[in-house]
Amino acid sequence: MSEHADVLIVGGGPVGALAALRLARQGRSVMLLEARAKDAEVRDARALALSWHSRRLLEEAGAWPADLPATAIDTVHVSQQGSCGRTRLDREDLDLPHLGAVVDYPALVAGLGGALELAGVQVRWQCQVTAVKSLSQYACAEVETADGRLLLTGSLLVLAEGGALAETLPGIRRLTHDYHQCAVLAEVETELPPQGVAYERFAHDGPFALLPHGERYMLVWTRSQADAERLAAADEAVLRGELQQAFGERQGRILSVGPRATFPLALRQASQVASGRVALIGNAAQTMHPVAAQGLNLGLRDAVGLADALEGAADAGDARALKRYAASRKLDSRAVVGFTHGLIKLFDGHHPLMNRLRGVGMTALDTLPALRRKFAGHLVFGVRG
Numbered sequence: 001m002s003e004h005a006d007v008l009i010v011g012g013g014p015v016g017a018l019a020a021l022r023l024a025r026q027g028r029s030v031m032l033l034e035a036r037a038k039d040a041e042v043r044d045a046r047a048l049a050l051s052w053h054s055r056r057l058l059e060e061a062g063a064w065p066a067d068l069p070a071t072a073i074d075t076v077h078v079s080q081q082g083s084c085g086r087t088r089l090d091r092e093d094l095d096l097p098h099l100g101a102v103v104d105y106p107a108l109v110a111g112l113g114g115a116l117e118l119a120g121v122q123v124r125w126q127c128q129v130t131a132v133k134s135l136s137q138y139a140c141a142e143v144e145t146a147d148g149r150l151l152l153t154g155s156l157l158v159l160a161e162g163g164a165l166a167e168t169l170p171g172i173r174r175l176t177h178d179y180h181q182c183a184v185l186a187e188v189e190t191e192l193p194p195q196g197v198a199y200e201r202f203a204h205d206g207p208f209a210l211l212p213h214g215e216r217y218m219l220v221w222t223r224s225q226a227d228a229e230r231l232a233a234a235d236e237a238v239l240r241g242e243l244q245q246a247f248g249e250r251q252g253r254i255l256s257v258g259p260r261a262t263f264p265l266a267l268r269q270a271s272q273v274a275s276g277r278v279a280l281i282g283n284a285a286q287t288m289h290p291v292a293a294q295g296l297n298l299g300l301r302d303a304v305g306l307a308d309a310l311e312g313a314a315d316a317g318d319a320r321a322l323k324r325y326a327a328s329r330k331l332d333s334r335a336v337v338g339f340t341h342g343l344i345k346l347f348d349g350h351h352p353l354m355n356r357l358r359g360v361g362m363t364a365l366d367t368l369p370a371l372r373r374k375f376a377g378h379l380v381f382g383v384r385g
Contacts, residue, residue, distance in 0.1 A: 005031035005122070006316045008141055008154035010129045012036070014048075014058075015282030015299040016160030017112040020121045021061040022307035028316055031122045031152065033143065038125040042106040045185050045261035047218035049073065049198065049211050049293035051100045051380045052091075054300045058108075063115040068108075070101040071212045074196035076379075078362060080347065081203040081246055085359025087366045089376045098196075099380060102211045102218065124152075132157055132165050134276025139317065156277055156316040158306065159284035160299075163268055166284050169275040177267040179344065181206065182228035183290055186239065186260045188217045191252025200292070202347040202358075203246035207291050210247070219243065219257070220290055222265065222344075232260045265289055269337055274326045277317035279306055286333055288340050292379065298336050301382050305329050335383040 007023050009016045012034030020032045036042075050058075058064040076099060079086040091099050116123060124145070131142040139157035143150045159166055166172050194212035201208055208221035221243070223231065231239050236257050244254045268287040273280040282299030309325035310316055347358065365372055 003031070003150065004138070004153045005029045006154060007031070007156045007158060008033065008139065008152055009158040009160055010132070010141065010165065011160035011162075011282070011284070012123065013160065013282070014108055014112055014296060015303050016158070017109075017116055018057065018061055018063065018300055019158055019160060019281055019303035019306060021063065021112075021115055021119055022304060023310065023316075024119050024121050025061075026307065026311060029122075031124060031154065032116065033124050033127045033129055033141065033152070035128050036125065038123070042109050044105040046105045046263075047102050047185075047211055047213050048105055048108060048296055049100055049102050049209070050300075051297045052094075052096050052098055053381045054297045055098075055101055057300055057304055058111070061115055062118060063108075063112045065111055065114065068103065068111050069214075070103040070107075071194070071214055072098040072196050073100040073102060073198045073212060074098055076198050076200060077250075078200045079202070080355065080358060080362070081201065082350070083355035083359045085362040087362045087372070089372065089379070093369075093373045093376045094380060096380070099376070102198075102213055129161075129165060132159070132168065132278060134169065134278045139277040154277075154316070156279065156310075156322075159278060159280050160282045160303075161284055163270065163280075163284045163287065166270055166275075166278075166280050169278055171272060171275050172280075173271040175267075175269050175271065177341070179222075179265045179267070179289060180225060181222050181265045182225050182262045183265055184219070184221045184223055184228050184231050184239075184260055184262055186219045187213060187258035188219045188243070188254060189215075189256040190217060190254055194251075199247070199250070201247060204350055205242070205246065207344070207347060208243075208246070209290070209293065210251075211293075217251075220293075222289070222291065225264070228262045232262050267337070267341055269333075272326065273302075273329060273333075274322040277322075279322055279325060281306055285329075286337055288337055289344055291340055291343050294336050294340055294379070298333065298382065301332060302329055305332075332382045332384065335378070 006028040076089040199210040206222040210217040281302035313321040
């Protein structure tokens with residue numbers, strides 16, 4: 001059996017769902033393929049830091065309902081442990097209501113699910129894609145469902161999953177760098193409330209972010225694999241003490257640390273984002289380190305960039321349109337991936353001279369308004385030519 005749609009999208013996470021909504025708005029028939037069951041509980045501990053631009057993109061797609069539980073970010077405070085120098089980015093720098101917002105992954109997925117239903121996008125749940133192929137007139141996906149195997153075809157096939165399927169396509173290689181690190185996630189309660197301030201701290205044991213999360217913070221701490229395992233299993237007081245020492249007293253005493261989760265960290269980037277009638281967006285195109293919280297924001301811009309490139313194309317898999325998509329995303333993707341990877345390298349090691357040079361750099365960024373606004377603009381809106 002086979003079914004056909006203008007666009008097949010593999011992966012029903014935020015990036016794939018946003019692409020489906022944007023492409024459906026163009027009047028195209030879209031089929032979204034998702035491995036999980038429709039009513040399955042989304043168990044994901046991540047709290048996502050979305051830029052103001054990303055929030056607006058989701059609002060335009062109807063995927064940011066008024067009651068979506070989110071915490072505003074108005075200020076980002078960047079510093080390093082044991083050395084002078086810091087950078088403070090404020091919403092006033094860009095004349096925006098907020099720099100961004102923090103939302104739990106399950107809540108965002110629920111908001112997108114409601115938008116997909118209202119838009120009438122066809123979603124195939126419990127649909128495991130086992131192989132993809134691009135032919136001259138269409139692309140196809142072999143899938144396993146509860147009812148058996150299916151062959152689905154589309155004028156365009158969009159990969160928005162983890163990237164493994166992309167490696168089977170001609171001309172695409174995934175460049176990989178294993179950081180040999182894990183992110184430790186936990187909710188943290190401090191003596192003082194967040195008041196819209198997010199912290200990025202380059203500590204001796206690894207960089208961490210404290211993201212405002214209601215009246216608490218969500219901690220994302222990069223540690224070695226061994227350290228992450230130790231902290232995940234340790235008594236709460238151990239992590240609380242190490243975090244207090246690394247962070248200091250900016251928010252008063254750290255009162256509690258909730259249950260912990262860990263995620264391995266690696267950089268993966270596809271050598272190209274289109275092959276025949278297949279396009280890559282989000283994690284299929286690049287997966288990066290969580291420092292600076294740019295991964296999902298970059299992926300959402302991929303989804304919008306693809307839809308924009310296809311606007312007006314009679315054939316969703318038109319080679320010229322996909323070439324435009326690849327060209328439009330090249331600068332932003334390379335700049336953001338290079339920036340996040342460079343940050344990890346720059347703050348790896350704590351020689352006194354390097355600490356001082358980094359402090360001078362952060363102070364210069366903080367005291368030069370034009371440079372600070374340009375830097376903040378890249379973080380919020382991406383890097384545009």
